[in-house]
Each structure stands twice: as C-alpha cells, then as structure tokens.
Amino acid sequence: MAQPFPKHPQLRGGFAPLQMECDVNDLVIEGEMPKELNGSFYRNGPNPQFAPRGGYHWFSGDGMVHALHLEDGRARYRNRWVRTIKWHKERAAGRALFGSFNPLDNDESVAGLHTDGVANTNIIWHGGKLLALEEGHAPFELDPHTLESIGPHFYGGALRGPMTAHPKIDPENGEMLFFGYNANGSISEHMTFSVVDQSGNLLRSEAFKAPYAAMVHDFVVTRDHVIFPIMPLTGSLERAMRGGPVYAWEPEKGTQIGVMPRNGSVQDLQWFRGEASYVFHPMNAYGTADGKIVCDVCEYPQAPLFPHADGTPGDPKKALATLARWTFDLNAQTDQYTVEPLGD
Ligand SMILES: [Fe+2]
Numbered sequence: 001m002a003q004p005f006p007k008h009p010q011l012r013g014g015f016a017p018l019q020m021e022c023d024v025n026d027l028v029i030e031g032e033m034p035k036e037l038n039g040s041f042y043r044n045g046p047n048p049q050f051a052p053r054g055g056y057h058w059f060s061g062d063g064m065v066h067a068l069h070l071e072d073g074r075a076r077y078r079n080r081w082v083r084t085i086k087w088h089k090e091r092a093a094g095r096a097l098f099g100s101f102n103p104l105d106n107d108e109s110v111a112g113l114h115t116d117g118v119a120n121t122n123i124i125w126h127g128g129k130l131l132a133l134e135e136g137h138a139p140f141e142l143d144p145h146t147l148e149s150i151g152p153h154f155y156g157g158a159l160r161g162p163m164t165a166h167p168k169i170d171p172e173n174g175e176m177l178f179f180g181y182n183a184n185g186s187i188s189e190h191m192t193f194s195v196v197d198q199s200g201n202l203l204r205s206e207a208f209k210a211p212y213a214a215m216v217h218d219f220v221v222t223r224d225h226v227i228f229p230i231m232p233l234t235g236s237l238e239r240a241m242r243g244g245p246v247y248a249w250e251p252e253k254g255t256q257i258g259v260m261p262r263n264g265s266v267q268d269l270q271w272f273r274g275e276a277s278y279v280f281h282p283m284n285a286y287g288t289a290d291g292k293i294v295c296d297v298c299e300y301p302q303a304p305l306f307p308h309a310d311g312t313p314g315d316p317k318k319a320l321a322t323l324a325r326w327t328f329d330l331n332a333q334t335d336q337y338t339v340e341p342l343g344d
Pocket of ligand 1: 165
C-alpha cells in the first residue's frame with residue numbers, strides 16, 4: 001500500500017504531486033479559442049510517484065510531462081510520467097527505492113544500478129524531437145502526441161555524459177548549444193560543451209576541466225560567446241562518504257566564470273574570478289561593440305536549497321535572488337569582472 005506524502009513545502013499546495021495520469025479530450029473553454037491557434041504547450045516538473053525515501057529534495061522527484069494541444073478551436077490535455085528506470089523499479093516495488101543525491105541512501109535492491117535519471121527539469125522541442133531534460137543525464141525522448149516514453153537520446157551515440165536542462169537554441173541558425181558537468185560519470189570537475197544542428201545532428205563536443213567540481217545549472221550564450229559560471233555549490237562524493245552532503249555551499253572557493261569565443265574552442269577559455277555567489281538562471285546577455293560582455297542574472301548571496309559543507313542548513317535570508325549585471329571586459333588585462341545591482 002502506498003504511503004502518504006510527508007508535510008514538506010515542496011510537496012504541498014501548487015507543488016503537490018498528482019497521483020494520476022489522465023486525458024481530457026475536449027476541455028471546456030471560457031470564451032472562444034481562435035481556430036488559427038494550433039500547436040502544443042508542454043510543461044515538465046518533479047512529481048514523485050511515491051513518498052520519498054528519507055528527506056525530499058525538489059530536484060529528485062520523477063518527471064511528469066503535461067501537454068496542452070490546441071487544434072481547430074479545441075483544447076486537449078494529457079499528462080504522463082516519464083518512464084525512467086527509476087520509475088519502473090519503484091512502480092514494481094510499490095515504494096521509493098532511490099534517495100535524492102547520495103547513492104548510499106538507495107535501497108539495497110537497486111545498489112549500484114545505473115539509471116537514466118528523473119527527466120524532471122525542462123522540456124524542449126529541437127531537431128524534430130520532444131526531449132525531457134535533467135542535468136545529470138542524457139535527454140529523454142517522448143512521443144510529442146501521446147507522451148509515450150521512447151527513452152534516453154544519445155544523438156546516435158555521439159553524446160557521452162549528461163546534458164544541462166537549460167540548453168540554448170540559437171534563434172538565427174537553429175543550433176542548440178549545451179554543456180554537461182560531472183561529464184566523466186561521477187562527481188568531478190569534468191565538463192563538456194556541445195553543439196547540435198537544427199536537424200538534430202551532434203556537430204561538436206569538447207571536454208574541459210572546471211576549476212572545481214560544482215553544480216552547474218545553467219550557462220549563458222551570446223551571438224559571439226559562451227559563458228560558463230562555476231559557482232561554489234560544490235559536489236563531493238568523498239564528503240558524502242564521510243556522512244556530509246553531496247552538494248554544499250563552500251564560499252571560500254569563490255566564483256570562476258569561463259568565457260569562450262563561439263568561433264574558438266575550449267582551449268580559448270578565459271577565466272574571470274569574483275566573490276562567491278550563486279546563479280541558477282541568467283536572464284539576458286549580449287556583447288557590446290567595444291569588446292564587453294554584459295550578463296543580467298538572478299544572483300543569490302548563497303545557494304538556496306543546499307546546506308553548508310558541515311551539513312548545517314543555509315541561511316534562508318540569503319536565499320533570495322536579486323537582479324545583477326555582470327560585465328566582462330575582454331580587452332582589459334584583468335581576470336576581474338564587475339557586478340552591479342539592477343534592483344532589489
Ligand atoms: Fe532551472
């Protein structure tokens with residue numbers, strides 16, 4: 001018998017998981033839907049199938065995809081869990097078998113099992129494929145009409161290692177740019193940078209080392225540059241083996257931001273250094289005629305949702321983001337960048 005979900009802020013209210021999959025063939029519409037408006041809207045998010053094993057973390061709930069299809073003045077809805085290996089194992093067991101980040105928290109029945117992730121963070125349409133994304137693994141392909149799970153997509157074997165949930169699609173040429181972290185299969189400073197053309201062929205993939213192993217959630221692309229922010233939400237399996245957190249806030253490591261020309265390679269990465277802060281998501285970025293790069297980002301004084309390295313919880317007052325503008329001057333002989341608050 002399934003167990004009730006615990007009282008947890010990310011399992012309640014608007015975040016409460018749906019316990020069903022359903023189809024609504026013809027939704028009631030208030031007013032009138034223009035007949036010319038045809039297409040599909042997809043949404044993805046963590047929706048744990050079973051009450052979590054140990055503490056719940058938002059990032060570890062099973063992906064559930066929702067689709068709203070508009071056609072000829074009518075609207076249809078469908079939702080489906082992504083059928084990952086974890087989902088199948090837990091469905092068969094009737095309970096959660098996997099912990100959040102630490103493999104040592106998993107049930108012994110799945111110890112050492114290689115999984116394809118939770119596919120819970122984002123969903124994109126690129127190269128004629130609908131892909132559910134989660135930054136620790138390869139994209140997971142779904143049928144765009146039925147939401148049936150097709151499985152992990154490795155770009156014909158060319159993709160090795162994980163892909164961020166926040167790739168960038170170039171509006172001018174349709175190329176998709178992305179990175180991966182923990183790229184060698186375990187928690188490490190190994191990263192990759194890849195480009196897929198608009199038809200879905202992986203054109204380019206390069207490996208590089210970040211200054212330290214960190215959770216790298218998102219990145220920045222302008223017309224001419226790729227920017228990799230490495231911020232001190234560090235990952236360490238050794239720390240976890242000693243009973244500490246897998247991911248933790250280590251501000252003494254500072255922030256290091258790699259800037260790479262798009263017409264160059266990872267060999268051309270130029271690293272800038274700054275005070276510790278954390279950014280889950282950038283908002284906008286562009287290059288200027290005088291050789292500067294301007295990035296507007298949602299910046300936290302301390303990474304939210306994660307503890308300090310000793311396991312003590314972070315300060316909720318510092319877990320509030322403000323809009324900040326980073327400016328990198330590529331022509332100045334400096335590894336510093338400026339940070340300017342844009343609002344409170
Ligand atoms: Fe995100």
